[in-house]
Amino acid sequence: YNEALIGSINSRFCFVPRGKSAWSSRLFRTLFGRCVPVILNDDYELPFLSLFGNKDGWYIRWRMREVTDDFARMLQDFDSAELE
Numbered sequence: 001y002n003e004a005l006i007g008s009i010n011s012r013f014c015f016v017p018r019g020k021s022a023w024s025s026r027l028f029r030t031l032f033g034r035c036v037p038v039i040l041n042d043d044y045e046l047p048f049l050s051l052f053g054n055k056d057g058w059y060i061r062w063r064m065r066e067v068t069d070d071f072a073r074m075l076q077d078f079d080s081a082e083l084e
Helices: 003-009 025-034 069-079
Strands: 013-017 034-042
Touching: 003 025, 013 069, 025 034
Parallel strands: 013 034
Antiparallel strands: none
16 A cells, blocks of 8 residues: 555555455555546546536546557656646
8 A cells, every 4th residue: 555655645546446345445545645646447427526626637537448558658747737
């Protein structure tokens, strides 16, 4: 868990893949690490959306079936200034 947290702190984007249960600490780890969550789960409903004003701009949702090299390149080429 510590290694994953350190990775989150040092990353711009953090993947939140589908887990084995309906609840996972992955999203919370990414928020604590202050990276942009990349939700890779078609059915995951984000908890506590009302705390964020139900806005979509603080995370990226991407269909797991559509993760390709192009997706990775898009994240690599993303302008860091837009994340501020």
